[in-house]
Amino acid sequence: MMIPIWMNIAALALIILILYCAWASHSRLVALDERCTTASADVDVLLRHRHDLIPDLVKVVKNFAAHEHRVLTEVIEARSSALASQGSAKMQAETQLGQTIASVLALSEQYPELASSVHYQKLQDELTDTENRITAARRFFNLAVDEYNTTIRQFPGNGIASLSDLKRRDKYDLGNSRENIASASLVDL
Template identity: 45%
Template sequence: MDASFVVLILIVIIGLAVVMIYNRLVALRQTCNQAWGDVDVQLKQRHDLVPNLVETVKGYASHEKETLENVIQARQTAVDASSLKGLAEAENMLSGALRQLFALSEAYPDLKANQNFMSLQTELADLENKIAAARRFFNNAVQELNTAIEQFPAVIFASMFGFSTRDYFEVGETERGAPKVKF
């Protein structure tokens, strides 16, 4: 076997390895994109639900203007967010404002008994569960992509091919733990 044949075989093997690494990174990036799409759909549904909820509450608790304005402002901030970190912060702010809105129902028995309010509250709770599931799937996809980018030998080629690590969609400190109840 002559040396040029051995060199050719090594070049082919290295080339195949590079193609396999590239294809794996592309597949993982696409999984992240698809997972983010799932999160985005759920967040948009949540954003669409909030105005209906505010209008329902407004009819019963119109003098709770500050709470209603906080919810509206938090929703708009979330809709306008342009980065993953900004969106995560805005969504956490929206969650806190919604908790305050639902706390109002305790002070307004007619609102608490309103079928439309109860339906919207149930729908929002369902959306929150879907968002949490989509967030977990997205963060798992990001973890897999980030790990693949940082592992050898992909780390050698990842930046050359334009791959970079992604940020997680993390729950903020205001979302952790049970809500505090004060009397």
């Protein structure tokens, strides 16, 4: 018995439709993965900028509040820890660094001369702006990760992701492929 031509055409159309859906799902997953990578790099650039501001902040504060050695040492150690960390430890180290910077900035309340220093005010403004930009970049990164993770958990993305070896991403993880910044300038007390 001969199969009618319309059945052959329908079977071929179904195969083409399935292949197109698989291709479209894979393309979407790749695009979402790239969006996460780009968002991660954006956060990383801002964190590096914050790290670059710390030596100047320490020098300015040291000139006005030399006996605040403990606080200055804490910020230097927090910066070193953040530079050396990777993965989830990186998130914790960056959070600790942000808190330590806030304690250094709070010193201006005890030292009016420090608060009135033009250089200190510029650094404080730039650090505040950088922190705001870091917060916004982290939010965007986490939203991108949410969308990506949701897509790889839903059909047909889950099947395509397992075939393509695409894995779930963690929120606000700067990744393991960070450039080694250990050679960043050190600050002497």
